[in-house]
Amino acid sequence: MSFDSDEFRRALGCYPTGVAVVTALGTDGARLAMTASSFTSVSLAPPLVSFCLDRASVWFEAFQAAGHFAVNVLREGQARLADDFARIEGGSWQGLDAETWRTGCPILKDALAAFECRVHARHEAGDHVILVGEVLGIASDGDGAPLAFFRGRYRRLAGAD
């Protein structure tokens, strides 16, 4: 390998992403939530999306055991929420408006978009597992702006090019 992990991270950070809070209902009934920037659209028909789950995460076993997950795409101004749900102790649900649809996965009512999914496949991928979800339900706000993530920092989208 002609690069080290810092160089690899630096190069990966050049690819801007959105930020999501992935949620699930634990087998014990507890609400799970984890900030993730690895959300990706996968297939239109059937409707599939994915995110990558770090094997080293405290949430790994719980998300692996869940049969469903929901992806809540964060909007501009929700950086604090993203940081909160990236903490090892877990984020706080206090003051958060959440609802459930079909599967019991928490859906954040203030999200820019939400995707409720049934786990379609789990793919081993190095130190992560790729969780592919079949989308069962969606919601989206056609007007709002996303929270963006670029070079390790939260950003606002600039205007059109």
Ligand SMILES: Cc1cc2nc3c(=O)[nH]c(=O)nc-3n(C[C@H](O)[C@H](O)[C@H](O)COP(=O)(O)O)c2cc1C
């Ligand atoms: C902006 C951002 C993006 C993240 N994206 C992912 C991701 O795609 N997959 C993942 O497993 N963890 C991701 N994380 C880390 C998890 O949120 C974090 O690992 C988890 O909440 C638990 O903390 P721990 O890693 O200390 O166990 C991200 C964190 C941040 C702040």
